[in-house]
Amino acid sequence: MRLDNKTVVITGAASGIGQATAERCAEEGARVIVTDIDTEGGQAVAEAIEEDGGEAEFHELDVTDSDRFQAVVDEVADAYGLDVMVNNAGTGHPGGSLEEIDEEMRDFVIDINIKGVWNGCDAALPHMKEQGSGAIVNVGSLASILGLPKQAAYSTSKAAVLNMTRTVAAEAGPYGVRANAVCPGFTETQMLEGYLAQQEDPEAAREEMAADYPLKRLGKPDEIADAILFLASDESSFVSGHGLVVDGGFSTC
Ligand SMILES: NC(=O)c1ccc[n+]([C@@H]2O[C@H](COP(=O)([O-])OP(=O)(O)OC[C@H]3O[C@@H](n4cnc5c(N)ncnc54)[C@H](O)[C@@H]3O)[C@@H](O)[C@H]2O)c1
Structure with missing residues (x-):
């Protein structure tokens, strides 16, 4: 299987793309660490994976809490090693022009979408660099490459995710660590x-x-999960710093 003996941490895995990714990674033999602020949903995802014969455990994690993020990643890495970090948790915001988006909403989106991914990279990189291997997959968006109208905070945050990913790829590559982003269209x-x-x-x-x-x-969550799986697995062993657009062709025409 494509992720045999690998440990994968996924944020925001209680629903949607994160849940589909957890399920796909488990099907491919990974030990999946399901994390989310939604305890009930996250536990249900981990339990369902176990019932299907996979290996999963749930850890409550708000990605904006850098100390907690580091503690969860340290615990997992000490117990099993850390092969893949999927920084998927994210939020949108009500549509509005840049002037209409107030400071509170702007900061809320930036905290989760940018700082949350930063915290995940920051927590995972020391372990991956030390072991000389690892794959980080950050979930961006079409908004990583397009400035979507009425989505200034979201577009700003997702563009940052893509460029952060490139920087991480450049810095961590010499240690054998890859970093990529998936940029989904509407899913x-x-x-x-x-x-x-x-x-x-x-x-x-x-x-x-x-x-x-x-x-x-x-798009369907499974279709985004398959792209994440590719970037998480050794099938993409020479792919790093890439933003894989998964949008049914939307951005090409
Ligand atoms: N659905 C789309 O159309 C679409 C398109 C492009 C990109 N994305 C991105 O995909 C990712 C997953 O979104 P989704 O569509 O599956 O949404 P979703 O709402 O189904 O799932 C998001 C999950 O993140 C969790 N979450 C929210 N804030 C969190 C926090 N602070 N810490 C930890 N977990 C938190 C939620 O509890 C939820 O389980 C996001 O980064 C989103 O921006 C989604």
């Missing part, structure tokens, strides 16, 4: 549902969105 998760719920006619908005995609549909 059917509760984050998307939250966005659609703000629209006047959510179903019409969903159809309008899908119509803009060459494949005429939105």
Whole structure:
């Protein structure tokens, strides 16, 4: 299997892309460390993986808490080693022009989306550098490469994730550590549902969105998880500093 004997830590793994990634990694033989602020959801994901014959454990983790992040990663690395760190936890925000997004909302998004990924890299890198191997996969967005209107805080944060990933790749490469990002287009998760719920006619908005995609549909969490799995596994052993866009062709036309 593609992740046999590997230990994978995933943030925001109680739902959506993180949950799908946890399940795919477990299917490929990894010991999966499911982390999230949602204790109930995270525990349920870990339990379901175990019931299916996989190996998983849940650790409550708010990615904005750097001390707690380091403690969880240290505990995992000491017990099992640390092969893959997936910095997936993220948040969106209600749509609004840059002037309409207040300081509190801006800082909330930046804290989770930028500092949370920074904290994850910061916690994982010493272990990976010391062992001379490891793969970091950060979850960016189409907003890493496009400035989405009414999404200034989100776009700013996700662009930072991509460039942080490149810097980590440059710094950690000499130690045998790779860092990459996955940049999904709109994907059917509760984050998307939250966005659609703000629209006047959510179903019409969903159809309008899908119509803009060459494949005429939105992404599924499993499809993003498969891209993360590729970057986490040895199949991508010469890929580092890359932002893999998984958007059904949206950004190409
Ligand atoms: N769904 C999309 O259309 C889409 C598109 C591009 C990128 N993304 C990115 O994918 C990632 C996963 O999003 P999703 O769509 O699966 O959303 P989701 O809402 O289904 O999952 C996000 C998870 O992150 C957790 N979380 C939120 N704040 C946290 C924190 N401070 N610490 C730890 N966990 C926290 C939530 O509890 C939740 O389980 C995010 O980084 C998001 O920006 C999503």
